[in-house]
Amino acid sequence: xxxxxxxxxxxxxxxxxxxxxxxxxxxxxxxxxxxxxxxxxxxxxxxxxxxxxxxxxxxxxxxxxxxxxxxxxxxxxxxxxxxxxxxxxxxxxxxxxxxxxxxxxxxxxxxxxxxxxxxxxxxxxxxxxxxxxxxxxxxxxxxxxxxxxxxxxxxxxxxxxxxxxxxxxxxxxxxxxxxxxxxxxxxxxxxxxxxxxxxxxxxxxxxxxxxxxxxxxxxxxxxxxxxxxxxx
Amino acid sequence: xxxxxxxxxxxxxxxxxxxxxxxxxxxxxxxxxxxxxxxxxxxxxxxxxxxxxxxxxxxxxxxxxxxxxxxxxxxxxxxxxxxxxxxxxxxxxxxxxxxxxxxxxxxxxxxxxxxxxxxxxxxxxxxxxxxxxxxxxxxxxxxxxxxxxxxxxxxxxxxxxxxxxxxxxxxxxxxxxxxxxxxxxxxxxxxxxxxxxxxxxxxxxxxxxxxxxxxxxxxxxxxxxxxxxxxxxxxxxxxxxxxxxxxxxxxxxxxxxxxxxxxxxxxxxxxxxxxxxxxxxxxxxxxxxxxxxxxxxxxxxxxxxxxxxxxxxxxxxxxxxxxxxxxxxxxxxxxxxxxxxxxxxxxxxxxxxxxxxxxxxxxxxxxxxxxxxxxxxxxxxxxxxxxxxxxx
Numbered sequence: 001x002x003x004x005x006x007x008x009x010x011x012x013x014x015x016x017x018x019x020x021x022x023x024x025x026x027x028x029x030x031x032x033x034x035x036x037x038x039x040x041x042x043x044x045x046x047x048x049x050x051x052x053x054x055x056x057x058x059x060x061x062x063x064x065x066x067x068x069x070x071x072x073x074x075x076x077x078x079x080x081x082x083x084x085x086x087x088x089x090x091x092x093x094x095x096x097x098x099x100x101x102x103x104x105x106x107x108x109x110x111x112x113x114x115x116x117x118x119x120x121x122x123x124x125x126x127x128x129x130x131x132x133x134x135x136x137x138x139x140x141x142x143x144x145x146x147x148x149x150x151x152x153x154x155x156x157x158x159x160x161x162x163x164x165x166x167x168x169x170x171x172x173x174x175x176x177x178x179x180x181x182x183x184x185x186x187x188x189x190x191x192x193x194x195x196x197x198x199x200x201x202x203x204x205x206x207x208x209x210x211x212x213x214x215x216x217x218x219x220x221x222x223x224x225x226x227x228x229x230x231x232x
Numbered sequence: 233x234x235x236x237x238x239x240x241x242x243x244x245x246x247x248x249x250x251x252x253x254x255x256x257x258x259x260x261x262x263x264x265x266x267x268x269x270x271x272x273x274x275x276x277x278x279x280x281x282x283x284x285x286x287x288x289x290x291x292x293x294x295x296x297x298x299x300x301x302x303x304x305x306x307x308x309x310x311x312x313x314x315x316x317x318x319x320x321x322x323x324x325x326x327x328x329x330x331x332x333x334x335x336x337x338x339x340x341x342x343x344x345x346x347x348x349x350x351x352x353x354x355x356x357x358x359x360x361x362x363x364x365x366x367x368x369x370x371x372x373x374x375x376x377x378x379x380x381x382x383x384x385x386x387x388x389x390x391x392x393x394x395x396x397x398x399x400x401x402x403x404x405x406x407x408x409x410x411x412x413x414x415x416x417x418x419x420x421x422x423x424x425x426x427x428x429x430x431x432x433x434x435x436x437x438x439x440x441x442x443x444x445x446x447x448x449x450x451x452x453x454x455x456x457x458x459x460x461x462x463x464x465x466x467x468x469x470x471x472x473x474x475x476x477x478x479x480x481x482x483x484x485x486x487x488x489x490x491x492x493x494x495x496x497x498x499x500x501x502x503x504x505x506x507x508x509x510x511x512x513x514x515x516x517x518x519x520x521x522x523x524x525x526x527x528x529x530x531x532x533x534x535x536x537x538x539x540x541x542x543x544x545x546x547x548x549x550x551x552x553x554x555x556x557x558x559x560x561x562x563x564x565x566x567x568x569x570x571x572x573x574x575x576x577x578x579x580x581x582x583x584x585x586x587x588x589x590x591x592x593x594x595x596x597x598x599x600x601x602x603x604x605x606x607x608x609x610x611x612x613x614x615x616x617x618x619x620x621x622x623x624x
Contacts, residue, residue, distance in 0.1 A: 074475070080366035084349055102474050104427035107319075107348050108329040196356050 009212075035146045037087035037168050043070045043099045045148040046090045046113060053179045054165050054198035057172050061086070071145060074099050088168050090161060094121050111164040113157040114147050122214045149192035150215035158183050194220060238586065240591035244435060254557065258600035259607070261553045265546040266608040272539050274615035276532050282418060283528035285355075287505055288328070288493040290318055290512065290521045299520070300527045302335050303490040305419045306343035310336040313487035314519050316428075320484060325511070327492035327504040329354075334431040335489050338392045342377045345423045346431020346488075355420055360412030361385055365427050368477055369469025371407040372425040375415035383409050388468075391434045394581070403538055405434050406468035432479065433469070433487050438478035440466040492604065493521070561593060 035061045041047045049061040054060065063079045064070040075083070080103050083089055089105060091097070093114035114121070122144040148154040162180040165174035198220040206217075211226035244251045282304050291299040292312035301308035313334075322330035331354055345351075349364055362385030372396035373383060383389060390404045407426060415421050415450050442464050454533070468471050494503035501609050505523075512521035565572075575585050 077363070077366045081363065084364065084366065101429065101479065102477065104348055104349055104365050104367070104370075104429075108350050109321060 040083050040086040041090045043092055049161045052163050052183045055175050094145040094147050095143040104169045113160040117153050117156045144214035145210040147215055150219040151187045155184050155187050238588040239588050254596050255600045259603045261550040262604035263607045265543050267611045270612045271615050279528050282526040286524045287495055287523055289490050291490040292522045295610040296522045300524045304334055306335050306423055316486045316488050317484040322491055322493050327508045330496045331492040332428055333490045334490045339389050339424045339435050339441040343423050345425050346428045358414040359411050359413045367396055368430050370410045372411040374413050374423045376411040379420045403467050419622045437481035437486055438474050438617045
């Protein structure tokens with residue numbers, strides 16, 4: 001039974017780490033006032049955090065098509081223009097979204113949500129170049145970027161989102177604070193649940209289908225090895 | 233009196249060449265100091281306006297003037313570089329928005345300004361044609377550059393190699409023109425704008441190349457691979473090869489020539505400016521923060537001192553020329569002794585003859601004064617364009 005539960009969580013995390021999802025927990029209903037700031041994000045977890053914290057006070061844009069891995073997506077000039085005109089751009093950091101190196105965005109409106117937890121970054125020494133979709137060949141060498149798989153880092157990222165939104169829209173800071181407190185509680189509960197599940201796993205060797213679970217393994221002390229099931 | 237004026241006018245018309253020389257000499261005496269004054273005032277005004285609209289510049293320690301002139305007018309020799317980490321430091325301070333600049337390279341002799349898109353908001357630059365740069369390798373042209381090189385969105389522009397015979401040096405980058413700016417009569421009209429990362433590629437800190445083949449590998453140690461010189465590097469960034477472009481090293485260590493700091497705080501930006509300025513006062517600091525208006529005011533004070541000497545010189549020259557003109561009139565009277573005697577014989581009174589001669593002098597001086605005034609007004613009117621062409 002415990003392994004069945006572990007399997008369900010594992011599959012859920014696999015999906016959320018690589019592909020955007022259309023399903024979200026409904027953000028706290030807040031009545032909008034005037035024009036809403038436009039917030040652009042680079043992955044689904046940040047979209048979720050922004051929507052939960054900002055609610056109807058902000059307009060969240062996540063322009064990556066549903067069938068493409070946002071980490072290796074390449075935007076066209078139209079999408080870049082949208083990012084350039086955004087009031088706030090939420091980045092994951094840790095080398096996520098390599099396309100950021102190729103485009104011109106307003107640095108003063110960009111926020112690296114993992115800046116405060118840089119020390120927790122994991123360096124990936126070996127990376128195999130592979131391909132598993134229309135976004136072309138890529139490698140996972142460098143810094144591991146699926147930071148949100150460690151709920152404590154996810155909380156730090158959500159806090160960073162809250163701080164950025166409060167700076168952007170100070171008149172709603174108290175609402176953002178309250179929404180963040182709820183989100184933090186949910187993520188802490190998830191962390192506790194993970195701990196309970198992984199406590200029984202111990203140092204049993206685990207196999208992952210893709211090299212993106214480094215933060216999960218680090219947080220819960222897992223003996224996790226990755227294989228590459230994509231097309232070489 | 234009308235008769236005197238008429239006879240004086242006829243006399244002037246009869247001696248056209250002599251009168252023209254006299255008028256030209258007196259015109260120059262009046263115009264030179266007035267015109268120079270108008271031109272210096274206008275150029276000082278232009279330099280001041282640009283400097284006063286730029287709150288703070290941060291750059292490597294060295295000549296303040298060179299740092300300010302390079303950052304504001306893109307014309308002086310590049311100052312010593314600092315690192316991009318300084319821009320990050322300003323941004324993180326929460327006191328100001330950082331606009332990094334790398335002004336070192338040129339394209340067809342026009343300065344390439346590597347910056348971020350905040351620069352366009354800061355200088356209130358508007359797009360006339362096309363759009364802002366969005367990807368690596370794209371550039372936006374100032375109005376004068378587009379006009380001089382006859383370029384428009386869709387065309388391309390090569391960066392100039394730094395050293396012609398340095399074949400192992402940085403290759404020119406073929407940049408794609410994606411936009412042209414509205415003219416705003418400032419040094420921005422004569423610049424080529426690229427993203428800071430594109431400027432780093434021009435500097436050779438980033439590049440794109442074809443996939444390495446086994447036969448091209450000289451050495452392989454873990455993840456570190458050394459290839460031979462046959463690996464083709466790209467000199468143009470296209471959507472097809474863009475993914476091969478990469479940078480070697482941490483962006484924080486990459487060079488910039490300056491950071492423009494735009495203080496936060498709508499109510500009290502001066503407070504943010506003072507706080508930020510205070511952080512760069514330590515002796516141990518590797519960088520300096522300068523207020524461009526202070527530097528330019530100092531520079532202009534020197535120029536204005538020079539202007540005083542120029543004006544004093546012009547004044548002395550004017551006095552000498554006036555004495556010469558008086559001498560010319562006196563000699564002219566001596567030459568015209570017979571003419572005056574004839575006027576007396578035909579019944580001209582002494583006062584009438586003096587009136588005729590005075591009218592001649594009056595007409596010459598009034599004509600010179602009118603031409604000099606027109607030239608001074610024209611200088612004041614078109615001085616801005618003249619200065620931009622010749623000085624900036």
